[in-house]
Amino acid sequence: xxxxxxxxxxxxxxxxxxxxxxxxxxxxxxxxxxxxxxxxxxxxxxxxxxxxxxxxxxxxxxxxxxxxxxxxxxxxxxxxxxxxxxxxxxxxxxxxxxxxxxxxxxxxxxxxxxxxxxxxxxxxxxxxxxxxxxxxxxxxxxxxxxxxxxxxxxxxxxxxxxxxxxxxxxxxxxxxxxxxxxxxxxxxxxxxxxxxxxxxxxxxxxxxxxxxxxxxxxxxxxxxxxxxxxxxxxxxxxxx
Amino acid sequence: xxxxxxxxxxxxxxxxxxxxxxxxxxxxxxxxxxxxxxxxxxxxxxxxxxxxxxxxxxxxxxxxxxxxxxxxxxxxxxxxxxxxxxxxxxxxxxxxxxxxxxxxxxxxxxxxxxxxxxxxxxxxxxxxxxxxxxxxxxxxxxxxxxxxxxxxxxxxxxxxxxxxxxxxxxxxxxxxxxxxxxxxxxxxxxxxxxxxxxxxxxxxxxxxxxxxxxxxxxxxxxxxxxxxxxxxxx
Amino acid sequence: xxxxxxxxxxxxxxxxxxxxxxxxxxxxxxxxxxxxxxxxxxxxxxxxxxxxxxxxxxxxxxxxxxxxxxxxxxxxxxxxxxxxxxxxxxxxxxxxxxxxxxxxxxxxxxxxxxxxxxxxxxxxxxxxxxxxxxxxxxxxxxxxxxxxxxxxxxxxxxxxxxxxxxxxxxxxxxxxxxxxxxxxxxxxxxxxxxxxxxxxxxxxxxxxxxxxxxxxxxxxxxxxxxxxxxxx
Ligand SMILES: Nc1ncnc2c1ncn2[C@@H]1O[C@H](COP(=O)(O)OP(=O)(O)OP(=O)(O)O)[C@@H](O)[C@H]1O
Ligand SMILES: [Mg+2]
Numbered sequence: 001x002x003x004x005x006x007x008x009x010x011x012x013x014x015x016x017x018x019x020x021x022x023x024x025x026x027x028x029x030x031x032x033x034x035x036x037x038x039x040x041x042x043x044x045x046x047x048x049x050x051x052x053x054x055x056x057x058x059x060x061x062x063x064x065x066x067x068x069x070x071x072x073x074x075x076x077x078x079x080x081x082x083x084x085x086x087x088x089x090x091x092x093x094x095x096x097x098x099x100x101x102x103x104x105x106x107x108x109x110x111x112x113x114x115x116x117x118x119x120x121x122x123x124x125x126x127x128x129x130x131x132x133x134x135x136x137x138x139x140x141x142x143x144x145x146x147x148x149x150x151x152x153x154x155x156x157x158x159x160x161x162x163x164x165x166x167x168x169x170x171x172x173x174x175x176x177x178x179x180x181x182x183x184x185x186x187x188x189x190x191x192x193x194x195x196x197x198x199x200x201x202x203x204x205x206x207x208x209x210x211x212x213x214x215x216x217x218x219x220x221x222x223x224x225x226x227x228x229x230x231x232x233x234x235x236x237x238x239x240x
Numbered sequence: 241x242x243x244x245x246x247x248x249x250x251x252x253x254x255x256x257x258x259x260x261x262x263x264x265x266x267x268x269x270x271x272x273x274x275x276x277x278x279x280x281x282x283x284x285x286x287x288x289x290x291x292x293x294x295x296x297x298x299x300x301x302x303x304x305x306x307x308x309x310x311x312x313x314x315x316x317x318x319x320x321x322x323x324x325x326x327x328x329x330x331x332x333x334x335x336x337x338x339x340x341x342x343x344x345x346x347x348x349x350x351x352x353x354x355x356x357x358x359x360x361x362x363x364x365x366x367x368x369x370x371x372x373x374x375x376x377x378x379x380x381x382x383x384x385x386x387x388x389x390x391x392x393x394x395x396x397x398x399x400x401x402x403x404x405x406x407x408x409x410x411x412x413x414x415x416x417x418x419x420x421x422x423x424x425x426x427x428x429x430x431x432x433x434x435x436x437x438x439x440x441x442x443x444x445x446x447x448x449x450x451x452x453x454x455x456x457x458x459x460x461x462x463x464x465x466x467x468x469x470x471x472x473x474x
Numbered sequence: 475x476x477x478x479x480x481x482x483x484x485x486x487x488x489x490x491x492x493x494x495x496x497x498x499x500x501x502x503x504x505x506x507x508x509x510x511x512x513x514x515x516x517x518x519x520x521x522x523x524x525x526x527x528x529x530x531x532x533x534x535x536x537x538x539x540x541x542x543x544x545x546x547x548x549x550x551x552x553x554x555x556x557x558x559x560x561x562x563x564x565x566x567x568x569x570x571x572x573x574x575x576x577x578x579x580x581x582x583x584x585x586x587x588x589x590x591x592x593x594x595x596x597x598x599x600x601x602x603x604x605x606x607x608x609x610x611x612x613x614x615x616x617x618x619x620x621x622x623x624x625x626x627x628x629x630x631x632x633x634x635x636x637x638x639x640x641x642x643x644x645x646x647x648x649x650x651x652x653x654x655x656x657x658x659x660x661x662x663x664x665x666x667x668x669x670x671x672x673x674x675x676x677x678x679x680x681x682x683x684x685x686x687x688x689x690x691x692x693x694x695x696x697x698x699x700x701x702x703x704x705x706x
Contacts, residue, residue: 050607077613087608091627100622101612153612309641310687312648314659315680322672401542408544412652419547426554434555441543441551448542 001026001061001157001188002047008055009042009212016042018212019056024157024190029183031199031220032192034209035235040192043209044159047190048076061156077105080150080158084165086142088134094121094145095130098152105153120148124178140171144178151182158182160191196239200224208232244435248425252443255416263416265443267335271407271417275342276350276400282343283350288380290355301351308348313406317341321413334415338407346403353395357388394462397455401448408444418443484674489665496661497682503579503647503657508640510583515590522595533591540588545581546649552581553653578650586643593639597632598624630701637694641687648683658682 002024009017016039024030034040045051046058049065049072058065060075088097098117102108108116121127124144134142143163150158160179164172176198183189183202193199199206199220206223208216210231216223227233245252255263262270289301308316320341324332361384369379389396410417422440426433485493522533540548553574557565568576601624609619651660662679666672 048611050611073610073613073615075613076611081608081611083604083608083611085604087604089605089608089623089627091630101614104618104622105613149612306688306691307684310645310684310691311680312645312659312683314648314651315676315683318659318663318676319680322676405542405544408546409649411546411550419544419550423550432558434551434558437547437551437555441539441547444543444547445539449538452538452542 001028002190003059003062004043004046004056005059006056007043007046007053007058009039009046009051009053016212017046017053020209020212020214021056022207022214022217024188026156026188027186028204029187029189029191029202030205030207031203032190032207032209033194033196033199033232033235035231038209039212040209041161044081044161044190044192047157047159048072048079048081050081073105077101077153078156080147080153080155082143082146082150082158082160082163084162086134086139086146086166088142088146088149090134093131093133094126094137094148097134097145098149101149101153117148117152120152121145123151124148125174138171139167140174143167143171143175147175147178147182157188157190160189160193162192162194164193164195194239196224196236208235244425244429244432244439251421251425252418252439255421261416263418264421265418265447267410267415268404268407268417268419271335271339271342271410271415272400272404275339275346275407276396276403278339279343279346279350282347283354284385286347286351287354287358290351291358305348305351308345313341313345314409314412316345317409317413334410334413335417337413338410338415338417342403342406345406346399349402350396350399353392353399354385354388357392358384360391361387391462394455394459397451397458401451401455404448404451405444479673479677480671481674481677484665484669484671484678489669492661492665493658493678493682496656496658496679499575499655499661500644500647500657501686503575503582503650503655504640504644506579507582507586507647508643510579511586511590511639511643514584514587515594518587518591519594519598522591523598537588537592540585545585545646546652548585549578549581549649549653552577574650574653574655578647578653578655582643582646582650585646586639589639589642590636593632593635594628597628597635600631601627633701634694634698637690637697641690641694644686644690645683 004020004022007017007020008015020039020043032040032043042051046053047060047065052066060079063070065072065075088094089100092100095114095117098120099110099113102113102116103110106113118127118130121130124147126141126144126148129137129141129145134145137145143166147158147163163179164175167175172195176195179189179191179198180202191198191203203220205217206220207214208223208227208229208231210229215229216227216232223232224236227236251264253264254266255261286301286305289297290305292298292301317338321332321337324337324340365383365387366379369383374383407417408419411419411423414420419440422436426436429436484490518533518536522530556577557568557573560568605623605627606619609623614622647657648659650657651663654660658679662675666675669675
């Protein structure tokens, strides 16, 4: 579904992605591990062209995302993106954050959009917060609204960039629970995270990114319990 | 334009002096400097009164600030123009009138800056001073205000620029500052108002822009200073 | 002194008419200059967002001129200076058609535009880039992201300072008396010189100015409270 082929990315003189190759299959859950600055965020941001690349290709369903004739806004509707800092729109209620895309992009009627948004809010357990402004929600609740916002667009893939890193410990689980259910229902997911437990339990595949390359990849049992690289070993010992 | 400058630069700079009173740019600067300096103590008193828990202090001070904010400066100048002679019992010149109006007007605006500065200071500062056993006045004048005034430097320069611009209203009551001087030159020449007033605008611009730039530079230095302090463990 | 304060003396007959006309002119001048300032302010803001350095410098120069020259002097330049540059025929026409109101409006409007564009720019700049990214991630294009996500937020930030600009503009219309525009301050002086009821005349004007100023201030603090967004 998503294929990275020798992806290279530079910020000026600084090479952040040094030939990343890998594939995310339909229905697969990939967790992306790596120390800070290793290029995890940059890699998943290339999928929806939030970052451009200088070498290689990123393919979505076999089509180069940077190719001519690709409607990037269409593509972004099909790829849900969840940010570390939630990025809810502060001037809109929880419901309004979700209906905005449905009304303006899907051209749904107000009532239909509302109904759909309520379904999504219910799914993340926040139906009762529909009219609350983001400033009135806790961090965990905000992130769940952000997930609902992305899900409402019926994406084929969900990308998560450290969705729980900005949360207080007691709120991490409510978000992980939503993500776990999503994975069980067959959603294709790429999750950048430091939650090793989540990776072990939910992921089909774990990628370890180091210095802009995927240096280890495989099922969690293999990669997490029997790491071959020193860097991964020390990363795991620090994470625990 | 150069010719006008050549013939009238003295009038522009110092007015009729030494054959008459000082005027022109010199008077503009004097008015601005004196206006701001004299308004300073008034501003501090107003700010402290507005922050006072005592209603009989806070109420009138708040009223003064709001009335000044709500009235055009020119109204204020006219009030002074009529009221000052009655209050003092003898004739008052344009310069004195303008100066008096400016002091009250500027004091109100300055007091808001000072008040915001005091409110913006961490509560810990006042508490630490009190914990040492310092009373209200030592706390305010030795601990709080020095910090506020230091942080206020850029706003103070901006306020100085505002004051310079406001002195141009001397034109309306024939106070002998540079705008009035320019209008006199214009009346003599009759035929080149664009050059005369353009020159006047340029004069103000040069003066004020220099000061505005200085204020910005100060602002950046202060920001850097705060960044440096913030980086140290508290 | 035997002086009796008697505001009714200046609130009758033609003097009352003068006050009403003065107030109406002040309001008309405020509204006209506001519209002009807003239009030019928005245009300047859009222009300085274009990726051309030279245009950015041009707008910066515009802003600096209007902020560093006294408004009264700007008005004098427009009233006395600019007509001199016009062809004779147009000048004659302008001079015979109450040019003072028009020129005061232009001077006040252009000066307001300089302050307005600064407010608008800092409002837009204060919206974090991540908001834009989030909007694009949902699939909005540039214009949609701007109009549904960025501008609604920027507007909330910008409205309180714009209301404050309106207050300043309203007060500054009084400077137009210097070129003979028959606004409130000008009319007040007229009433004064006909009746010699100086204090009464100026008291009436003061009350009128304060009433409108306080209304604008109240609107400002209402907007401040209503529109405040806690971001994150
Ligand atoms: N816009 C940018 N301009 C310049 N350098 C950047 C930019 N964005 C990221 N970088 C650099 O690219 C490198 C990789 O960044 P990236 O955000 O992808 O790391 P990460 O693996 O997500 O780290 P973290 O765990 O801290 O989020 C870092 O060294 C970072 O400093
Ligand atoms: Mg990251």
